[in-house]
Every structure is written in structure tokens, then in C-alpha cells.
Amino acid sequence: MRRVVLVRLIVVLGLLVAASPQATAALVDSGQQGATSAGNATLDGNATGGPDRHPRLVGVYPNPVAADDAGEFVVLDAPAGTRLGTYRLADDETAVALPNATVGGRVVLTPVPERTRRLVDDRIVAVDALPRLANAGEPLRLSRDGAVVDALGYRDAPEGELYVRRVGRFRPLGATDRPVVASGPANATAFLLPDAPEVPTRVLAGAEERILLAGYTFTSDRVADELVRAHRRGVRVAVLVEGDPVGGTTTAQARALDRLVAAGIAVRAVDGPRARYAYHHAKYAVADDRALVLTENWKPSGAGGRSSRGWGVVVRDARTAAALAETFRADAGWLDARPWGTVRRNLTLVNESVAAGDYPRRIEPERLRVERVRVLAAPDNAERALRGVLGNATRSIDVVQVSLGGPDGPLAGAAIAAARRGVRVRVLLSGAWYVREENAALAERLNALADEEGIPLSARLADPRGRFEKVHAKGVVVDDRLAVVGSLNWNAHAARENREVALVLEGEAVGGYYARAFEADWHASASGDGREPRVPIGLLAGIAAAAAATAALGRRIEFEEGGGSDRY
Incomplete structure (x- = not known):
């Protein structure tokens, strides 16, 4: 099934999200090893x-x-x-x-x-x-x-x-088994959104031989402009997107992809009965030997800098770029990646407002040296690798996420385990309307756990303070010298069912850059007295009432697991 059905009801207090667990096949084997x-x-x-x-x-x-x-x-x-x-x-x-x-x-x-x-x-x-x-x-x-x-x-x-x-289990036919690819040292440019939306387009504008662009959604006219220009100057351009995103394909996306196809650019969409992954959710581009990895979608609210707090990085390294290119080829070359024109014929398009925010430039991009780069892909290797990253933390873990999908998930659990052994763990969650109540309850639960066990764990909802509209980043900083940047939401569905891509970036310079970015957003989100924000008991009661009302009404809306973060 390509959809995860979540139960939702918009009430006066906000929006409640309840994710249904994924069933897995029961398997029996003789116990011998194979391939x-x-x-x-x-x-x-x-x-x-x-x-x-x-x-x-x-x-x-x-x-x-x-x-x-x-x-x-x-x-x-x-x-x-x-x-x-x-x-x-x-x-x-x-x-x-x-x-x-x-x-x-x-x-x-x-x-x-x-x-x-x-x-x-x-x-x-x-x-x-x-x-x-x-x-x-x-x-x-x-x-x-x-x-x-x-x-x-x-x-x-x-x-x-x-x-x-x-x-010892079933896997979608054609699913990859990509290894973690390590490289470095390498030069890189670290940047934030909405602060530096010119970085992604500048990377595309500099391509001379190839651009392979993978995304979940694509509606950006600015990015489309660069792809068309690249194609006209002889660059080989290929685009791969999700064919059935949560909420449907928008008219803006159809226009943008139609334009690319009309210009002669190869555009494919992942969809249909042969689909190997719940969603093609990765967000990256390969431009010659540069690898551009984002937490954001190719749309004005994301890469365009018109709304979301996002993280991004450009790595100038042939091995890193080759690893992403191989993932792109494996995904674009399978039976579920169909030509955009074929997919479009069967779509019912939906309208969506276009983000048009204007935000200050607070944190500049930085060119810096990365000691080591690791390319992760889900569901192939990302969960195992990230659990290892968190398990090796010795001083601090700073997490920024749209949502965690609950404290019992594999990655959230690894972070809590680190706090229990004395590592300071801070979790900054989105306060956007569509996950606010869910995240408020989760933050309260994590802070209560910290109080009960006396462990260095704290959670907050992000307060944009006019610097961005909402948090959409999916990032981690460990010990101020390692950062993870990519598309992976911290829930089991994303790690085990979606195609996701992330980079693990090691080194004091790159770790320090994202640590400062996290610190700025963390402190801006503190309560006025400097203490951790607490959720009023009345709000939690309202959330419980909303859950009961939702169950009674049985209103069902299709949303991406983990809060449907990429719908907005």
C-alpha cells in the first residue's frame, strides 16, 4: 500500500494526529544464511x-x-x-x-x-x-x-x-540494498533556509555536464528556470519526484513539470503497483561532482526561502556525488518510475496556495572543510547508521524535527538512551498548526520523563519570532562536531518504508555551523523566564477530548506518517 492512513480532526484547540502502525509479514526460515x-x-x-x-x-x-x-x-x-x-x-x-x-x-x-x-x-x-x-x-x-x-x-x-x-523478510521487488558510502575530507557549503535560498539555484546554474534532481514535490519556478537553462546549454538534466504525494498533486506542480517536459527534460514520477517505497521523499541534486542535499522540498516554501526553517549542504566531492547518482539511477530506472506524461493523465489536480513570506537573513552560508562524509539512504541503511551516530554521542545531541512520531520510535529511543547515560539531549519540534497539539503533548511527555528520571533531556516547540514561518528541518548535531542533514523524519515509517537520503557530516567546522544554527532557534523558542516551556494541563485535556471526538466521528484523511510534514 502506498498510503498511511492517519486519523485527524481539526478542533478549536488545534489538530490531532494519530498514526496507524505498519504491519509486517511473519516469516519462517530454516535459519541458514543466504543473500x-x-x-x-x-x-x-x-x-x-x-x-x-x-x-x-x-x-x-x-x-x-x-x-x-x-x-x-x-x-x-x-x-x-x-x-x-x-x-x-x-x-x-x-x-x-x-x-x-x-x-x-x-x-x-x-x-x-x-x-x-x-x-x-x-x-x-x-x-x-x-x-x-x-x-x-x-x-x-x-x-x-x-x-x-x-x-x-x-x-x-x-x-x-x-x-x-x-x-529473513519480504522486500519490494527491485528494492535496493545500498551500503553507506564514506568519503572525505571535502570542501562544503553549509546553509540555512529561508536565510540563503540562492545557494541551491547557484549550484544548478553552475552545472556543465549533468543535473540529477530528486524530490518529493516540485513547484519552484526559480528552480525550473535553472533546469531549463541548463538543458539549453547542453547539460544532461533528469528529474524524479513522488507521483502521488499526500494531499494530491497540485496544479502548480503539474505546470512546473509540464514546462520541464516541454523543454525536453526527462521527468519521471514514482507511482503505481510496482512502487517499492511508500513515498519517494528524498530531496537532493547532483550537479557534476557536487552533491546538494536538503531537508526541504523544491517549492517556494522550502528551497525558495518563503516559509520553512530548513538545513542544506553542498559537498564538492566526486565519491559523494557518485553515491547519490547511483541511488538516483536505481530509483529512476525501476518500473515504478514512470514518465511524467503517463502519470499526469490519471491525476486529479488540487489547488494550493503559494508561500510568499519574506524573512531576514540572519545566518550566512559558510564554506568549510568536512573531515568525513557518509551518504545514507532509507530504508537501506539510514536507521542503523543513525542509531550508531546517536549511540556514540559523548556530550550532546541536538535534534530539530517536524515531529518524532512518538518517544518510542527507534531514533527517539536512541536519543533518550543517550540522555540516560548522561548525554545532554535537546529536541526542538515544529509548532506549525498541523502538528502543534501532537508536538505539545510530546514535549510535555519528554520533559516529564526528564524530571522523573533526572536525566539531561529537554524539548521545546519552535517559536519562529519572525525569522521563518515554521520548522521543517530534519537535522541532528552530535557533540558539536557531527551533523546530519537530509529528508529523514524521525519515525519508523520514514526510516523503513520511504526512500530518504541524508548526509552525515563530520568535523568541528561543519558541526559548529549547525550547532550555532540550532542554538539560535533553541534560545529564540525559550519561555520568557528562560525555563522550558510547559504545556498547560487544560491543553492536554483538550487534546484527549479531541482524540475521543475523532474516534467517534471516524473522519479519515490521508496524511504522510509523522504528521504529513511535506504537505505544507
């Missing part, structure tokens, strides 16, 4: 036959997006020189002989090779038939001379997902 998927369902890793060097079952695709489940397949990892014809594949009802073929490495067994070939990169081996792969699950056994040499079991196969033995 995982990468790129277009490539299963990488070395062949790892058992003691007798037999093939191993490493993947199964039981529930294709097709009538009658046409296109099922099984993936084997075979030692070099394996004679498949000596093996049989069976479930509890049927056993089939494998074809007479000599293979080695990853092979995909399928009775419909013409259908499967465009879904995988591994060698295709046509078979007359496979055991009927039940969607509800069943055991599979590989045997030779009547003896079982390997077995694999699965349960509850989601449509269009591949069971990957090494990770």
Missing part, C-alpha cells in the same frame, strides 16, 4: 553452498502483481558447474524436476522467462513448471537423489515483494 537483493532485484554475495556444495534457495517471489500470480519465480545460489538436472524442487504437494542446465552463481527459475527478465538482473533459467507458490506461505525443499539438501519457508507474501533469505 539479499540489490538494484533491480539483483541478489549479491558469493555462492555459499553447504558442506557438499549444493545449490541453496535464497529467494522466492510467490505473489506477482499479475492475474493468477503469473510470473512466480525462485532464486538459487549455485556453486560453479552445478548440474541442475540432478535436483528436484518440491512443496508439500508437488515435486518438479529442474532442467538440464549447468549453472553457477545466482539463477532465477521461472516458467515465464519473458515476464521475469525485466524484473531481475540475474541469469534466467526457464523451467517447465514450479510448485504452486502459495501466497499464504509454505515450505520449499531442494532435493537430490531423494535427500533434502536445502529448505526455505515463508508466510503471508505481500503482493509484488520478494522473500530474501539473508534478511
Whole structure:
């Protein structure tokens, strides 16, 4: 499913958001190790036959997006020189002989090779038939001379997902398994929004060979101008956006993307039954060998500097740019990335007001040296890497987020665990109308936890004080010498279901820049007496009443998990 349904009701006191948890498939395996998927369902890793060097079952695709489940397949990892014809594949009802073929490495067994070939990169081996792969699950056994040499079991196969033995769960077919890519030292430009909206357009204006721009939404005329100019001067330009954003595609986005296509620019939108991720939520651009990563959308309120507090960075490093380019190619090259014209034909457009705020320039961009850069991608590696970042903090963690999705999430939990071992943790949350009540309750809960346990943890709602309209940044500063900048909201859905991109930037200069930015917004949001802002008990009672009223009315509005932060 591409949508997370949240329950909402606008009441006099504000807006309550209640996120529904995501169910995951229950999986059963024989416990042996195998391989995982990468790129277009490539299963990488070395062949790892058992003691007798037999093939191993490493993947199964039981529930294709097709009538009658046409296109099922099984993936084997075979030692070099394996004679498949000596093996049989069976479930509890049927056993089939494998074809007479000599293979080695990853092979995909399928009775419909013409259908499967465009879904995988591994060698295709046509078979007359496979055991009927039940969607509800069943055991599979590989045997030779009547003896079982390997077995694999699965349960509850989601449509269009591949069971990957090494990770022990189903993953969307074609989902990547990107590693964390590290590089550095490198030169960089750190900047804030709305203070320095000229930085993103300046990066695009300087491109000579390529621009790969990935976003959730795209409505910026200024950015569109630069892309068209780049295309006309011979730069290869490609754009990838979410095809079905929360709240719908706006008329402004349709106009902007129509203009790019009319100019000859390749524009694709991620949508449809083959979608591997809940949302394509990443916000970055590759311009030649420069990597531009934002917390903001490509729209006037974000990259245009007309509304949101955001963080951004430009890293001049070929390896970092190459890692982002590879992610772009993997996302734009799969079946769910369809030409904009095809997606547009089926859309019902919605109107949206355009942000037109004017804010002072308080914090200037800085050119600085970054000692080390790490490129993170969700759902591939970002959660694990960020938990490691928080787990290694020794003095301080400063978090700015639209919302946390609750204190029990994996990243919020890691930050609280750091506070319990003595690390000072501060959390600055958005006070925007659409998350204000949720965040007020969460801040009160975190501050109460700090009081109860005596730990150095505090939370505030951001007060813009005329410097911006709302917080939309998703950033972290650790020990004043490491900063994380990117699209990742701090909730399990974003980390595990969305395509997200973030950079981990290490060094005193870059850490100090974002630490000063956080400090300015933190102190501006303090209560008049300098103490932590507290939420009145009456407000919390109002929130509880709103929740009861919402449940009674059952009003359902589709919103992105974690407060629907990118709708505004």
C-alpha cells in the first residue's frame, strides 16, 4: 500500500494526529544464511553452498502483481558447474524436476522467462513448471537423489515483494540494498533556509555536464528556470519526484513539470503497483561532482526561502556525488518510475496556495572543510547508521524535527538512551498548526520523563519570532562536531518504508555551523523566564477530548506518517 492512513480532526484547540502502525509479514526460515537483493532485484554475495556444495534457495517471489500470480519465480545460489538436472524442487504437494542446465552463481527459475527478465538482473533459467507458490506461505525443499539438501519457508507474501533469505523478510521487488558510502575530507557549503535560498539555484546554474534532481514535490519556478537553462546549454538534466504525494498533486506542480517536459527534460514520477517505497521523499541534486542535499522540498516554501526553517549542504566531492547518482539511477530506472506524461493523465489536480513570506537573513552560508562524509539512504541503511551516530554521542545531541512520531520510535529511543547515560539531549519540534497539539503533548511527555528520571533531556516547540514561518528541518548535531542533514523524519515509517537520503557530516567546522544554527532557534523558542516551556494541563485535556471526538466521528484523511510534514 502506498498510503498511511492517519486519523485527524481539526478542533478549536488545534489538530490531532494519530498514526496507524505498519504491519509486517511473519516469516519462517530454516535459519541458514543466504543473500539479499540489490538494484533491480539483483541478489549479491558469493555462492555459499553447504558442506557438499549444493545449490541453496535464497529467494522466492510467490505473489506477482499479475492475474493468477503469473510470473512466480525462485532464486538459487549455485556453486560453479552445478548440474541442475540432478535436483528436484518440491512443496508439500508437488515435486518438479529442474532442467538440464549447468549453472553457477545466482539463477532465477521461472516458467515465464519473458515476464521475469525485466524484473531481475540475474541469469534466467526457464523451467517447465514450479510448485504452486502459495501466497499464504509454505515450505520449499531442494532435493537430490531423494535427500533434502536445502529448505526455505515463508508466510503471508505481500503482493509484488520478494522473500530474501539473508534478511529473513519480504522486500519490494527491485528494492535496493545500498551500503553507506564514506568519503572525505571535502570542501562544503553549509546553509540555512529561508536565510540563503540562492545557494541551491547557484549550484544548478553552475552545472556543465549533468543535473540529477530528486524530490518529493516540485513547484519552484526559480528552480525550473535553472533546469531549463541548463538543458539549453547542453547539460544532461533528469528529474524524479513522488507521483502521488499526500494531499494530491497540485496544479502548480503539474505546470512546473509540464514546462520541464516541454523543454525536453526527462521527468519521471514514482507511482503505481510496482512502487517499492511508500513515498519517494528524498530531496537532493547532483550537479557534476557536487552533491546538494536538503531537508526541504523544491517549492517556494522550502528551497525558495518563503516559509520553512530548513538545513542544506553542498559537498564538492566526486565519491559523494557518485553515491547519490547511483541511488538516483536505481530509483529512476525501476518500473515504478514512470514518465511524467503517463502519470499526469490519471491525476486529479488540487489547488494550493503559494508561500510568499519574506524573512531576514540572519545566518550566512559558510564554506568549510568536512573531515568525513557518509551518504545514507532509507530504508537501506539510514536507521542503523543513525542509531550508531546517536549511540556514540559523548556530550550532546541536538535534534530539530517536524515531529518524532512518538518517544518510542527507534531514533527517539536512541536519543533518550543517550540522555540516560548522561548525554545532554535537546529536541526542538515544529509548532506549525498541523502538528502543534501532537508536538505539545510530546514535549510535555519528554520533559516529564526528564524530571522523573533526572536525566539531561529537554524539548521545546519552535517559536519562529519572525525569522521563518515554521520548522521543517530534519537535522541532528552530535557533540558539536557531527551533523546530519537530509529528508529523514524521525519515525519508523520514514526510516523503513520511504526512500530518504541524508548526509552525515563530520568535523568541528561543519558541526559548529549547525550547532550555532540550532542554538539560535533553541534560545529564540525559550519561555520568557528562560525555563522550558510547559504545556498547560487544560491543553492536554483538550487534546484527549479531541482524540475521543475523532474516534467517534471516524473522519479519515490521508496524511504522510509523522504528521504529513511535506504537505505544507
